[in-house]
């Protein structure tokens with residue numbers, strides 16, 4: 001089970017995610033209480049081992065903005081939320097980095113990984129980063145084909161059930177490992193990674 005811990009902003013939290021065995025760590029470079037500056041991200045990712053994917057999270061910013069922020073931050077993957085067309089992903093192909101298409105599960109019925117040229121699909125709640133679970137059974141008999149991440153309101157308490165119901169390739173969490181909005185808890189990060197990996 002691939003596990004991504006998102007919305008990180010301190011060296012302590014990044015270290016907790018890496019030590020626990022997270023496969024990816026995410027940094028929000030778009031409007032959010034978790035927003036961090038590209039310069040801080042560059043400092044934080046310097047301590048992340050090569051095998052852990054470092055991901056910059058955006059919404060629907062123009063490709064020029066994303067490209068400049070990604071280069072300044074020094075991350076190794078890009079996650080785009082919102083209603084981005086396939087051309088938004090094509091416009092970033094020159095970066096040579098894995099692209100993650102994050103979209104609301106409610107509007108992505110029948111989606112498959114790669115539909116928009118992405119390398120990884122992420123199915124989320126309608127409001128990203130709000131910590132709201134959605135009805136994972138909505139996927140029913142037609143889960144996405146290819147590699148996809150389940151996100152939206154996951155926590156130590158529900159990740160086991162979520163994985164059992166939706167059978168994703170991986171999971172992504174932000175709010176569920178926080179003590180309050182934007183403030184992560186290293187102990188919760190560790191617990192979440194262990195809970196997800198034990199599935």
Ligand SMILES: O=C(O)c1ccccc1N[C@@H]1O[C@H](COP(=O)(O)O)[C@@H](O)[C@H]1O
Nearest residue numbers: 006032128129130131152153173174175
């Ligand atoms: O975390 C945010 O504030 C955020 C802002 C803009 C786009 C995405 C954001 N976070 C992503 O939301 C999902 C799930 O978060 P949660 O666990 O429900 O809080 C995750 O992919 C984050 O990367």
